[in-house]
Amino acid sequence: MAVAGSQRRGRETKGGSPMASIRSEQLHRATLEALAERGVRIEQIAEIVHFLQRDYVPGLTPEMCIPHIQRVLEKREVQHAILTGIELDRLAERSALSWPLQQVIETDESLYGIDEILALSILNIYGSIGYTNYGYIDKVKHGILHRLNDKSTGEVHTFLDDLVAAVAAAAASRIAHNHRAIEEGGAEGADGEATFDDPVTEGPGDA
Numbered sequence: 001m002a003v004a005g006s007q008r009r010g011r012e013t014k015g016g017s018p019m020a021s022i023r024s025e026q027l028h029r030a031t032l033e034a035l036a037e038r039g040v041r042i043e044q045i046a047e048i049v050h051f052l053q054r055d056y057v058p059g060l061t062p063e064m065c066i067p068h069i070q071r072v073l074e075k076r077e078v079q080h081a082i083l084t085g086i087e088l089d090r091l092a093e094r095s096a097l098s099w100p101l102q103q104v105i106e107t108d109e110s111l112y113g114i115d116e117i118l119a120l121s122i123l124n125i126y127g128s129i130g131y132t133n134y135g136y137i138d139k140v141k142h143g144i145l146h147r148l149n150d151k152s153t154g155e156v157h158t159f160l161d162d163l164v165a166a167v168a169a170a171a172a173s174r175i176a177h178n179h180r181a182i183e184e185g186g187a188e189g190a191d192g193e194a195t196f197d198d199p200v201t202e203g204p205g206d207a
């Protein structure tokens with residue numbers, strides 16, 4: 001699927017004619033399609049988020065985690081990270097990368113840490129709780145992360161496992177921040193999501 005491969009950064013082509021910038025909803029849709037195509041459903045991410053937060057937020061259900069995941073997936077930097085990582089996984093799966101990177105990514109070489117570095121760009125948005133959650137979930141490989149780490153399938157998910165873990169950890173952090181704000185007197189929205197501003201993510205350039 002030609003999601004991001006045909007897009008060029010910047011507003012002008014080589015010939016100087018204007019090139020429309022990618023609209024937010026296009027990038028959002030492409031991200032959801034890429035995840036779905038790689039076998040990752042939002043409900044599966046919600047299951048991880050619930051696992052991370054259930055001991056801290058009384059009454060939390062996996063369904064209640066979904067709006068938080070959706071908010072994470074609306075962030076442009078998150079979309080960029082996911083599309084980049086999935087593209088590299090796909091290319092490695094088709095043996096389309098150059099040596100030695102092909103071998104490194106295809107085998108998920110133990111000393112290769114760029115998959116984790118890319119995932120950190122997602123965690124950066126939500127502060128330090130995200131790092132703790134990410135480290136934990138990366139270790140226990142809960143839910144779909146177990147399948148994504150299964151090297152016997154012939155599929156390559158070197159980047160995707162870390163990206164899914166990071167999205168889940170970020171959503172868990174968002175819930176933790178919002179839960180605290182509710183406890184301190186914030187209102188709750190009609191969809192069960194807190195209506196106050198995200199303490200970390202609302203700022204200049206926020207997609």
Ligand code: MG
Nearest residue numbers: 115158159162
């Ligand atoms: Mg990985």
